[in-house]
Amino acid sequence: MAEVKNEGELVVAIPLYHRFTALDGVGPYELLHAVPGVTVLFVSAQAGEAVTADLGMLHLLSTASFQDLPRPDIIVVPGGPGTHGALQDPVFMDWLKKAHETSSYTTSVCSGSLALAAAGLLQGLEATSHWSCYEDLAKLGAVPTDKRVVQQGKIITSAGVSSGIDMALHLIALLKGEEMAKMVQLLVEYDPQPPYDAGSPKKAGEALMAKTQELAKRFGNALPPPK
């Protein structure tokens, strides 16, 4: 396992791309940035640009360019309806490959694991993703599993959207110990009490799964290009 390079001063890079899923990035951001000595930067082609999430209703500003931040300590790649587009972006993909060489941990949430796989980082490794992406993940050389958080050496992948919160706790424990992870859990009051138990394909059952696959198609629809 790679050692953390500068004890007490860690830079987390969350790359943004057109139609990333906001919660994939903002979940881990919220928990990680609460740790003393951690700086979270949102990275894109141009520092300061607005990057549009999901279905076009949310816009997050990037706070660094890929060029500005070649060697973050931690990488958290979010997923989203735009992941397949992001895989075609050589600037993002080159950055990811290079940044991974020196990162302490390289992580993903949701379909973000497809970017890790496309960068060649998951060859033959167990990895997870959003349930809709297992086949694509396998095509890119990884061994898909429906576990919520999967660590393989310094690479950690997590399941769909909300799983980034669980992954962040795991990561904080690795970086700063279990007590810090528990403090952050308490700080963000992460004592989940979903009113239903339908959060995974296994639990939801076939009928709900089929309807949800229909619902998910909305996210595949084209979105007008960014303003």
Added chain:
Amino acid sequence: MAEVKNEGELVVAIPLYHRFTALDGVGPYELLHAVPGVTVLFVSAQAGEAVTADLGMLHLLSTASFQDLPRPDIIVVPGGPGTHGALQDPVFMDWLKKAHETSSYTTSVCSGSLALAAAGLLQGLEATSHWSCYEDLAKLGAVPTDKRVVQQGKIITSAGVSSGIDMALHLIALLKGEEMAKMVQLLVEYDPQPPYDAGSPKKAGEALMAKTQELAKRFGNALPPPK
């Protein structure tokens, strides 16, 4: 209970203010915007301005002004280290009071309930908030409880930061039925598996609570004013 005004077309307003907590707003956004016919708008004094969250590392663009959106169907007020400042902002507070008159549901996450209370909406009502805010909530006339999600008529308050995800599922069930709530839960794979069980003061115990209160002080530190 107020009826939803336009079946199949609902506008959710998430007001933003300097140093709101990003996950408080982005959690509910992510779930609500996935429901067909729901539009989520991030509201502030000026449409298109960047609003800085938490400790200054995240900036979200607002997508409507308070003036643009006087009568949203749903209001979701996030909390954050800036809540006490927001209570002093007459433009925000006047908007909240007026918008509540015609809303179908008025909701809050974390210390956002202090804004509802300061607007006079929680007088004598049971309500919740981040665990650090129970005393302030009582001073503003509400009856604090440590429940995760509390509904009183058309007002729903929820606990700290991550609780907005549970609240959003509750809200989607009210708006569109339980099946839609379960579909969205599956879509965002909300099958929480925190590695620790330290997400509430009761579960964390006194020693961890004391350390976390120390950690939370960082959020009280001054932040340079917005650029």
